[in-house]
Amino acid sequence: MNINRRIIYLLVAVVVTVPLIIKIAMPVRVSPPVQLAYDKLDELKPGSVVLLSTDYEAGTMPELYPMTIAILKHLFSRDIKVLLMSMYALGVPIGTMALDEVAAEYDKKYGEDYAILGFKPGLNVVIVAMGSEIRDAFPTDYAGTPLEDLPVMKGVDNYDDIPILIDLCSGSTLDSWVMFAQARFGQRIIAGCTAVMATSFYPYLNAGQIEGLIGGLKGAAEYEKLIESPAVATSGMPAQSFMHILILVLIIIGNISFFIERRRKRRS
Amino acid sequence: MANLIGTWIAAFLTLCIFSFLYKDNPFYRFAEHVFVGASVAYLLIQTWYFTIQPKLVQPLVREGFAQNYLLLVPTILGIMILTRWFPNLRQISWIPISFTVGVGVGLAVTGSIQGILIPQLKATIVPINSWNNAIMIIGAVTTISYFYFSREHKGLLGGSTRVGRIFIMIFFGATFGYTIMARVSLLIGRIHFLLHSWLHFI
Numbered sequence: 001m002n003i004n005r006r007i008i009y010l011l012v013a014v015v016v017t018v019p020l021i022i023k024i025a026m027p028v029r030v031s032p033p034v035q036l037a038y039d040k041l042d043e044l045k046p047g048s049v050v051l052l053s054t055d056y057e058a059g060t061m062p063e064l065y066p067m068t069i070a071i072l073k074h075l076f077s078r079d080i081k082v083l084l085m086s087m088y089a090l091g092v093p094i095g096t097m098a099l100d101e102v103a104a105e106y107d108k109k110y111g112e113d114y115a116i117l118g119f120k121p122g123l124n125v126v127i128v129a130m131g132s133e134i135r136d137a138f139p140t141d142y143a144g145t146p147l148e149d150l151p152v153m154k155g156v157d158n159y160d161d162i163p164i165l166i167d168l169c170s171g172s173t174l175d176s177w178v179m180f181a182q183a184r185f186g187q188r189i190i191a192g193c194t195a196v197m198a199t200s201f202y203p204y205l206n207a208g209q210i211e212g213l214i215g216g217l218k219g220a221a222e223y224e225k226l227i228e229s230p231a232v233a234t235s236g237m238p239a240q241s242f243m244h245i246l247i248l249v250l251i252i253i254g255n256i257s258f259f260i261e262r263r264r265k266r267r268s
Numbered sequence: 269m270a271n272l273i274g275t276w277i278a279a280f281l282t283l284c285i286f287s288f289l290y291k292d293n294p295f296y297r298f299a300e301h302v303f304v305g306a307s308v309a310y311l312l313i314q315t316w317y318f319t320i321q322p323k324l325v326q327p328l329v330r331e332g333f334a335q336n337y338l339l340l341v342p343t344i345l346g347i348m349i350l351t352r353w354f355p356n357l358r359q360i361s362w363i364p365i366s367f368t369v370g371v372g373v374g375l376a377v378t379g380s381i382q383g384i385l386i387p388q389l390k391a392t393i394v395p396i397n398s399w400n401n402a403i404m405i406i407g408a409v410t411t412i413s414y415f416y417f418s419r420e421h422k423g424l425l426g427g428s429t430r431v432g433r434i435f436i437m438i439f440f441g442a443t444f445g446y447t448i449m450a451r452v453s454l455l456i457g458r459i460h461f462l463l464h465s466w467l468h469f470i
Contacts, residue, residue: 009289016452016459021470057307062457063450089314090307118318124375139322179383180375195450199443206404207391209383216446217453236456243452 008250015246019238026238033205034222037190037212038074044163046079049152051162053177054095055087056170060194061094064168066233067192067220068098071166074227076106076113081152083162085117085138087126087173092119092142111150116142123173127180131159159187164211168192174201178209192219279466282458407435 030038044050052071056064075082084095096116108114117138120126129137134157140146147153155161165187167177174191181187188211193201195216204210214223217240220233284299324343327336345364351357392408394401413425414432421429463469 006290012455013459016455017463020456020460020463023470060454062455062460063453065457089311092314119314121315121319124372124379128375142318175384176379179379183379183383183387195446195453196443198446199439203388203391207387209387216449217456218449232457232460236453236460239456239459240449240452243455244448247448 011246012243015242016239019242020235023235024238026241028221028225028234028237030222030225031219033202033213033215034219034226035212036205037192037214038223038226040164040188040190040211041071041074041080041166042078044078044080047081048163049081049083049156049161050075051083051085051165052095053085053087053165053167053169053173054091054098055167055173056094056194057088057090058094060170063194063217063220064170064192065094065098066217066231067214067223068095068168069102069231070220070223070227070229070233071168071192071214072098072102073105073229074223076102076108077227079113082114083117083134083152083156084114086119087121087123087176089119089121092116096142111145112152115147115150115152117147118142123176124180127176128184131181131185133157159185162187164188164190166190166192169197170194171197174204174210178204182209190214195219275465279462282462286458406431411435 041050052068054064054068072082082099084092084099086092086095099114099116102108103110103114110116117134118141120137126137134153135147138147141150159165159181165177165181167174167189169191170193174189174193174197177187177189182189189209190212191201191204191210192214193216195218198213198215198219201210201213201215205213214220217233217236221230221237224230224234281299281302284295287293288296324339328339345367348360348364351360392404394405396402396405410428410432412432413428414436416425416429419425460470
């Protein structure tokens with residue numbers, strides 16, 4: 001059975017576009033790993049400083065950006081301060097965009113309620129250096145202001161002063177955060193990742209090395225439900241579901257045609 | 269105004285990339301090259317302004333050479349890597365590369381053992397007092413046995429490896445499902461951008 005691949009592309013485009021236009025409402029059920037992530041952040045005292053590492057680039061933005069927005073909304077609504085950094089060069093402007101958007105909504109001020117540390121190459125070395133002093137890795141913020149001059153950095157020297165680290169990643173940066181920040185310095189970690197990576201990170205959750213896991217757009221939709229602020233991820237769920245049905249149908253059609261073809265060959 | 273122009277450029281580049289679904293064409297290649305060029309340029313600027321300048325140039329030039337002369341060591345090692353471009357001098361680049369590999373492996377080995385192997389082993393050594401724990405232990409033992417190649421997979425070992433293979437297949441299935449979800453999410457993101465930010469249709 002030969003179907004022109006362009007027909008499949010067309011079907012995919014229709015199945016994704018139509019639910020977005022007609023806005024079908026679908027229930028979102030919160031899974032335990034996302035609930036755990038939410039609970040751990042919700043337990044933080046107002047005024048705590050969390051480190052948010054946006055370790056992803058434009059290619060995975062559709063999955064991780066809604067997650068970033070939802071988490072920032074949760075943090076700022078509880079008056080928790082945020083330090084943004086990234087192990088990817090392009091992760092900083094993406095994180096900055098999210099921070100600007102949410103900070104304006106919650107009337108948060110740069111330097112007092114949040115700061116952008118920036119990007120630093122070196123991954124493992126940077127993580128280890130931050131264990132003794134954040135200023136060793138980031139002497140200044142993204143704009144070149146010494147960290148000493150930022151009120152949000154007062155009393156924040158290393159992982160001991162950061163109750164939770166949130167790593168939103170599209171690659172294997174979480175492995176490094178777990179290997180060095182968690183195992184060596186006892187840093188508590190919550191992870192948000194692309195759906196592709198989620199299965200690789202479940203063992204960390206099971207072993208207690210991370211305390212919550214938000215996987216893909218579905219995880220972001222669950223988080224949006226928990227903070228009662230449905231947005232892009234929630235609106236994408238119907239398209240996601242219809243698309244899965246289409247893929248299942250295509251797999252079934254492919255298998256049926258395979259068996260029919262095989263029977264025909266045997267008979268001939 | 270800048271936002272509007274940015275949105276139109278992003279929409280144009282998105283459509284250029286989508287055009288590949290029909291067939292390879294100059295629009296697709298243009299968008300691909302723009303992406304690669306812009307990413308490399310951005311990385312270069314970031315590395316210069318946020319790493320090389322504050323960590324090397326400033327300490328050496330402004331804060332004093334005498335106090336920071338040790339910074340010459342990584343600088344020279346860095347320059348030595350660039351000799352890869354010259355066939356006659358290429359061997360020099362092996363020195364800094366060995367240094368980098370050595371540090372990387374050293375960190376990775378200790379990190380893997382301390383941060384992954386031991387905690388994961390600990391998490392697997394649990395009492396068999398629930399179905400979840402039982403499945404996890406059977407899964408771990410049989411999957412490891414599948415990768416034991418010093419004996420032929422026959423008898424008890426053969427049975428164990430067959431069960432292990434089922435667990436591996438379940439993992440592949442779950443990963444495949446998640447991969448589809450991820451790819452569809454990316455498509456949803458782009459179509460949402462086109463319909464919402466560009467066309468204001470939704």
